[in-house]
Each structure stands twice: as structure tokens, then as C-alpha cells.
Amino acid sequence: ARVTHLGITGDAKPACEALAGLIRHNKLPNLQYLSITGGNSTNHYIKSQIEPLLRALPKNSTLTKLDISSNRIGDDAVQSLSKALGKGGNTTLQTLKMDDNKIGIAGIRALEQMLRHNPSVCKALPVQAVKKLTESKQANRIRMDLVASLDNIDQALQRNRERNRFDYHHTDDIDEVTILMRQKTNNAEEGKKNQTYDVRPRPSSFPYDVNNQKTINKKRKKVTELDVDRYVLETRPKGTNDEGG
Numbered sequence: 455a456r457v458t459h460l461g462i463t464g465d466a467k468p469a470c471e472a473l474a475g476l477i478r479h480n481k482l483p484n485l486q487y488l489s490i491t492g493g494n495s496t497n498h499y500i501k502s503q504i505e506p507l508l509r510a511l512p513k514n515s516t517l518t519k520l521d522i523s524s525n526r527i528g529d530d531a532v533q534s535l536s537k538a539l540g541k542g543g544n545t546t547l548q549t550l551k552m553d554d555n556k557i558g559i560a561g562i563r564a565l566e567q568m569l570r571h572n573p574s575v576c577k578a579l580p581v582q583a584v585k586k587l588t589e590s591k592q593a594n595r596i597r598m599d600l601v602a603s604l605d606n607i608d609q610a611l612q613r614n615r616e617r618n619r620f621d622y623h624h625t626d627d628i629d630e631v632t633i634l635m636r637q638k639t640n641n642a643e644e645g646k647k648n649q650t651y652d653v654r655p656r657p658s659s660f661p662y663d664v665n666n667q668k669t670i671n672k673k674r675k676k677v678t679e680l681d682v683d684r685y686v687l688e689t690r691p692k693g694t695n696d697e698g699g
Contacts, residue, residue, distance in 0.1 A: 457482055461489040466525075467503050474506040478513050485516055492524040492554075499526040511538040514546070521551040532561035536568035539575060548620060550578040557583035559596045559603075566603045569610035576611060576620035579604075 460482070462469050470490070476482050490507075492499045504527050511517070532555070538544060555561075557580050565578060587593065587600060614620065 456484050458484050459487040460485060461487075461491075463489075463491050466490045466492070467500055470500060470503055470507045474510040477507070477510040480513070482514075483516065485514070487519040488517060489519075489521040490525070491521055492526065499524075501526050501528065502531055505531050505534045508534045508538050511535075511547070512543040514544060517544070517547055519549040519551075520547055522555070523551050524554040527552075527555045527557075529556075529558050529561040529564065531555075532557055533564040536564040539572050540568045541571035543572070545572070545574050548574055548576045548614075548618065550575055552578070553580045553582040555580065555583065559587060559592075559600060562587070562600065562603050562607075566606050566610075569607055569614075572610075572614070574614060574618060576615045576618060578611065579607060 473488075473490075477485075490500065490504070500522075504522060504525060508531060511520075532552070535552075539547060539550075561580075562584065565580075569575065569578070584600070584604065587596065
């Protein structure tokens with residue numbers, strides 16, 4: 455049979471290993487769309503059992519859309535996915551849906567690393583996961599890393615869209631998250647309008663390196679509205695100078 459679309463909803467655990475074998479041995483040579491989504495029942499979450507399937511993806515050369523939403527796969531499985539789609543991996547997948555998977559900052563970084571090398575993925579941001587991160591207790595601690603990673607992800611996705619002439623309306627995903635990040639940042643900094651910040655303009659080159667002093671011109675200014683879309687900010691205690699004195 456010429457299988458181009460395959461969807462599994464609910465308990466997909468038994469199917470993952472079998473699908474991995476079929477993909478590894480090129481038994482689904484026409485597969486373009488694969489959907490393996492969990493359900494509301496905790497018994498239907500695939501979690502780490504999806505990893506054999508993810509590791510088989512480099513052997514596939516036809517798949518363009520993959521939906522693995524609602525499986526609680528976690529950061530470790532996202533890292534396996536990053537390796538499968540990264541340097542030397544799958545180069546045909548364009549759309550990746552992966553929300554409701556308990557993805558943390560480590561998973562976002564893995565996605566960023568994958569997109570440094572992947573030439574085909576044009577849509578991949580787990581918006582729901584990023585929103586949860588901005589509302590978590592660790593939000594203030596990871597804010598700089600998260601914004602920098604989102605910026606890199608956005609640039610890489612745009613690069614791939616242009617390269618593959620991917621028809622995509624850039625009205626949600628990154629834009630929506632950026633607006634949310636700006637709101638969270640402004641709310642957190644309300645009442646501190648006279649505090650001094652170091653403002654580091656984003657370099658236009660990809661990737662962004664927060665520690666690369668050679669490519670970042672640091673300057674100081676009073677900040678009343680924090681534009682996280684253009685700047686990464688580090689609080690400097692009042693009374694200190696640039697030499698650390």
C-alpha cells in the first residue's frame with residue numbers, strides 16, 4: 455500500500471518500536487505526514503518510549519510533517535530529536551508540532567542547537583512550552599537565556615523558510631511569545647524605572663553569544679521600558695563602574 459499519511463491517537467506505545475523499524479528499513483518509502491499524539495489519559499503518554507522512533511528519523515527522506523504533541527516526552531527526548539534532525543540527520547522535515555510535552559529550558563536549547571545545522575525545518579516552536587516557562591518560578595533566572603534562544607530559533611526558522619520557499623504567516627509563534635516576554639519583563643521591573651542597566655544590543659549575526667564581548671558593544675543607559683525584542687539586559691548594582699569597581 456502507498457502510505458503517505460499515518461496517524462495514531464491515544465496509546466501509541468506499542469506502535470513506536472514497530473514504526474521505528476519500518477522507517478529504519480525503508481518500509482514506508484512514501485510517508486509524508488506522521489502524527490503520534492497522546493490523550494488526556496496519563497496511560498497514553500509515550501514519554502521516553504518515543505526515542506527509538508526519533509532516532510530512526512535520519513534514515514527517512516520523505517517525511518515533511520511530524521506531530522508528536524501531548525506525549526510528555528520531556529527534555530531528554532527533545533535532545534534525541536535534536537540529534538536526529540541536526541547535523542547529518544533528516545533534511546526533509548519542515549513542520550514539527552511538539553506542544554504539551556513537558557519541555558523545559560534544556561529542550562528549548564536543544565531545539566536551538568538543532569536549528570543551527572538543520573536546513574529544512576520551517577516551523578517548530580513549542581509555543582505552549584515557552585509560555586509555561588515564562589510563568590514558572592524560574593522565569594526570572596532563565597529569562598536572558600530564553601530570550602536569546604528564541605531569537606536564534608526565530609532567525610534559523612526564517613532562514614529555512616526563505617531557503618525552502620515555505621508558505622508561512624509569521625503572525626503567531628515567535629511574535630506571540632515575544633509579546634508575552636515583553637509583558638512579563640515589564641511587569642517584573644515595574645517600580646524599578648530608575649535602576650541602571652547594562653544594555654547589550656543584539657548582534658545581527660547568528661548565533662547570539664551573550665559572552666562574546668568582541669561582537670557586542672556594551673553601553674549604559676537609563677531604562678524605563680524594556681524591549682526584550684531588541685536587547686538583553688543585565689542588572690548592574692548602583693554605584694559600580696564598568697571596570698567592576
